[in-house]
Amino acid sequence: MTLASASVIGLGLWRPAPGAETPPPRLPPRLRRRASLLINMVAEVSAQAAEQGGASLTTLPLVVGSAFGELATTMDLLRDLEGDGVLSPTQFQASVHNSAVAYLSIAHENRVPSTSLAAGDDTLGVVLLEALTLLTLRGGRVLAVVADEALPADLVPRGVSGAVAAAFLLEAGTSGPLAVLEDLRAAVAPSRPVESDAPCASGVRLVEAIRAGTSARVELGVTGASTWSVAVRRVEGA
Amino acid sequence: MTAAYPVTAHAAANALGATTREVVARLREARSGLGPCPLPVPFEAPSGVCAAPALPASLADCDSPTARLAVAGLDEVRPALARALARHGADRVALVVGTTTAGLARTERAHATLRRTGALPADYDLHRQHSYGALLELLRRATGIAGPAFVVSTACSASAKAFGSAQRMLDAGVVDAVLVGGVDALCETTLRGFHCLEILSAEPCRPLSRARAGINIGEGVAYLLLERAGDGPARLLGVGESSDAHHMSAPHPEGAGARAAMQAALAQAAVAPADVDYVNAHSPGTRLNDLSEALAIETLLGRDVPVVSTKGYTGHLLGAGGATEAIFAIVAIEQGWIPASLGADPVDAELHLAIPTARLDRACRRVLSNSFAFGGSNVSLLFGGPS
Numbered sequence: 001m002t003l004a005s006a007s008v009i010g011l012g013l014w015r016p017a018p019g020a021e022t023p024p025p026r027l028p029p030r031l032r033r034r035a036s037l038l039i040n041m042v043a044e045v046s047a048q049a050a051e052q053g054g055a056s057l058t059t060l061p062l063v064v065g066s067a068f069g070e071l072a073t074t075m076d077l078l079r080d081l082e083g084d085g086v087l088s089p090t091q092f093q094a095s096v097h098n099s100a101v102a103y104l105s106i107a108h109e110n111r112v113p114s115t116s117l118a119a120g121d122d123t124l125g126v127v128l129l130e131a132l133t134l135l136t137l138r139g140g141r142v143l144a145v146v147a148d149e150a151l152p153a154d155l156v157p158r159g160v161s162g163a164v165a166a167a168f169l170l171e172a173g174t175s176g177p178l179a180v181l182e183d184l185r186a187a188v189a190p191s192r193p194v195e196s197d198a199p200c201a202s203g204v205r206l207v208e209a210i211r212a213g214t215s216a217r218v219e220l221g222v223t224g225a226s227t228w229s230v231a232v233r234r235v236e237g238a
Numbered sequence: 239m240t241a242a243y244p245v246t247a248h249a250a251a252n253a254l255g256a257t258t259r260e261v262v263a264r265l266r267e268a269r270s271g272l273g274p275c276p277l278p279v280p281f282e283a284p285s286g287v288c289a290a291p292a293l294p295a296s297l298a299d300c301d302s303p304t305a306r307l308a309v310a311g312l313d314e315v316r317p318a319l320a321r322a323l324a325r326h327g328a329d330r331v332a333l334v335v336g337t338t339t340a341g342l343a344r345t346e347r348a349h350a351t352l353r354r355t356g357a358l359p360a361d362y363d364l365h366r367q368h369s370y371g372a373l374l375e376l377l378r379r380a381t382g383i384a385g386p387a388f389v390v391s392t393a394c395s396a397s398a399k400a401f402g403s404a405q406r407m408l409d410a411g412v413v414d415a416v417l418v419g420g421v422d423a424l425c426e427t428t429l430r431g432f433h434c435l436e437i438l439s440a441e442p443c444r445p446l447s448r449a450r451a452g453i454n455i456g457e458g459v460a461y462l463l464l465e466r467a468g469d470g471p472a473r474l475l476g477v478g479e480s481s482d483a484h485h486m487s488a489p490h491p492e493g494a495g496a497r498a499a500m501q502a503a504l505a506q507a508a509v510a511p512a513d514v515d516y517v518n519a520h521s522p523g524t525r526l527n528d529l530s531e532a533l534a535i536e537t538l539l540g541r542d543v544p545v546v547s548t549k550g551y552t553g554h555l556l557g558a559g560g561a562t563e564a565i566f567a568i569v570a571i572e573q574g575w576i577p578a579s580l581g582a583d584p585v586d587a588e589l590h591l592a593i594p595t596a597r598l599d600r601a602c603r604r605v606l607s608n609s610f611a612f613g614g615s616n617v618s619l620l621f622g623g624p625s
Contacts, residue, residue: 002411067371069391074342077427078349085280085430092431093487093612096338097370097391102613105481111495113479114615115399119388120371126388133406154352155345155364186329186386194363195371 003129004136005182007235010053010169012045012145013207016162027107034090035103036073037163038066041147042100043107045167053169055141060169061134062101062114065127065146067199069097069118075152100147120195124202125220125228128184131170139172146200156197166203168210176235179210183217187227196222206232240409240506242473242622243464247318250565251311252458252552253286258314262569268578268597270551272442272454279429282440286456286553287424300376302344302367303423303457304337309380311421311459318463319381319417326414326465328384333377334404336390336397336420337557341368343423373421385413391557394522396420397460398560398609398617402477404464414466420561421459428455428556435487443523443554444581445547446593453523456553460561462568471572475509475604475620478502482614489527489610493534496520499616500538500606507620509604511539514620516576518563518607521547522554525586531608532589544598545591550580560609560617567605567621575599 014023023044025032032040042064050057073095080087096102098116105114119126124146131144147165174180202222209218209232220228253271254261264271275283290306292298297309312319323331341364348362366372370389378387386407390399397420404416432438432453439452464474479502482495489496504511517535521528535545548566555562570576576598583595607619 068369074427075349077431078346081346081426081430082350082353087427087430087434089431089435089487092427092434095427095431096393096612098393098611098613098615099486101392102481102486102615105483105614106485109483111481111483111498113402114481115390115403116392116615117388118370118391119374120365120369122371122374122386122388126386129386129412130388130403130406133403133410133412136410137406151364154349155358155362155368157358195365195369195375199371 003132003184004172005174005180006132006135006170007173007176007180008168008178008210009171010049011207011210012048012167013204014041014044014165027103031103031107034094036070036094038070038147038149039100039103041163041165042145043104045165046104046143046145049143049167049169055169057104057108058110059112060141060143061112062104063127063131063142063144064101065117065123067118067120067123067148070095070099071152072149075154121199121221121226122228123199125186125226128230132184135170135172141171144168144170146203148198148200151197161198161201164198164201164204166207180233180235181230182233183231185229198222240405242475243408244468244470244473245462245568246465246468246470247315247463248565248568249311249314250460250562252288252555252562253456254551256289265551265577268580270442270580272553277424277426277429279426281433283429283438284442284454285424288458297376297379300366300372302341304341304343304421305376307423307459308373308377308421311461312380315461315463322415322463322465323382328382330385330414331383332385332407332413332416333383333387334390334400334416334418336400336560337373337422338391338393338396339422339425339428340370340373342427343425344368346426383417392615393611393613394556394559395609395611395615395617396557398619401474401619402479405474405477408466416464417461418464418561419461420558422457422555422557424455424457437524439523442581443549445521445523445549446528446579446582446586446589448584448586450523454553456555458552458555458558458562460558460565462561462564472568472621472623475622476503476507478618480616484614487612489530491530493530495614495616496531496534496610497538499618503606503618503620509620514539514543514604514606515602516570516605517543517545518567519545519547520608520610522549528586528589532591536590541590542592544576544594546577546579546594548577563607564619567607570602570605571621571623574601
């Protein structure tokens, strides 16, 4: 690929922990009350990354990836469907995949173009592709986020991984300070195993690789089902 | 400025027909495709129904109503896609698909079975039939595309947004061709959801008319093949995107985001507002949307450019809408006619726009197609002739 390298200037990471099953409040109360875990996770990691990088969520383009989107909210709608058949208008309009992007945009009066993507195990790979493409063509900064809730036990009875969200605030150039991302690759895979239960957990691996402060090529899938990878390069003296 | 990318193949199937030829013929004759709703909902909901054959046995593990539409829609683009794969290499061809529901129609039935019997159907698999990744894997297997593949899911602007991602990948040299698609199947969740929002019409929808009473939902599929170079009836000249930052389900009252999107599409292609010959409006059939979009069009393009909503033919196609209406824009350029804005008569006098209630036969060189969505995701696509 012919994409520019990008400096990582901020990171965000959130997973539920004992005593902290939901992220800290980041959205204004009128939005937070009705927000799903996915929306609140995206708000939390976005805020972490923006704070670390000294950027404003009012002007950043947002590229948000989620393999399954608002599946928990959709499950609530399915239960209503089989109950009295009357759906909650608020839940219905928040069941779209781009709810997290929309809530962030509304909360921060962010009017720049943003997008909401999904690609199974390749979700982190294509989110970085979209983000690096924007930086290559337009420069500036882009906030790349991946997040997924735990899959509903109703639909995936074998037991599932937990919720996870990660954010990467990227800037055109190679000055760091945290690391430089370069040489994003997607090898051709003629056949693929079925997608994993928590594709966006690979975001954790990338955050940890950047925080480790060494140079390495990082696989962007979780179970080998994704062929995407990116080189993380340490910035000397940063 | 971006380069202009030729659309070297296109195909649409929806309530107007199972082939592009049928779809375009009925659009030209101003015949609606809307009919009774096939799903068990306890209210009147005229809908755009699109029949699709069963999947071939090799893909049967991915079966869902959306999957059937997605595969059926490929037939007409297969020859051009095969040429593109051979010319550029399979890893230099990308796939970007807009959808809102992916396999939800399948999951609705599986979940109902679970409630009734205590177990999911034996052949139900969320990872093969429901998820966005499942749709991509199905299409990779069905097409041989081996480049980047992803779903854009920004509600009703999804397959219009897909053109933005496609154009950027071509601009940056990531790939040499992109199959842009949009697909959504009718779901009870979407019908009942729009009903609970009190914007679903019990009559065939009448966008831009003072007699409007809300929207209808339709299902369908559309594909357009964009290439770095090649022959086709039209080229993608510009993609303008914006966010309203206003409300989850209501558009900005003055249409600020809609106007910004159209302006950005024109600026990207250095086309003047006066050079737009036709606007395919988003206009799904609600007063709020019509007033907001009309203000945006009037203040940017004036009152004389023909403005049409095609939702009266197909219903609102949700994730398939942007790509389908991109094809309607291309047909206007290729064949020199603007469809009647079906159901718009009597036109809403609050809208200071030129809304044709009968077909206009006239040359179109530059056409804008608008798609707006929940969450304030706005896209305007600008198409022009071959050169």
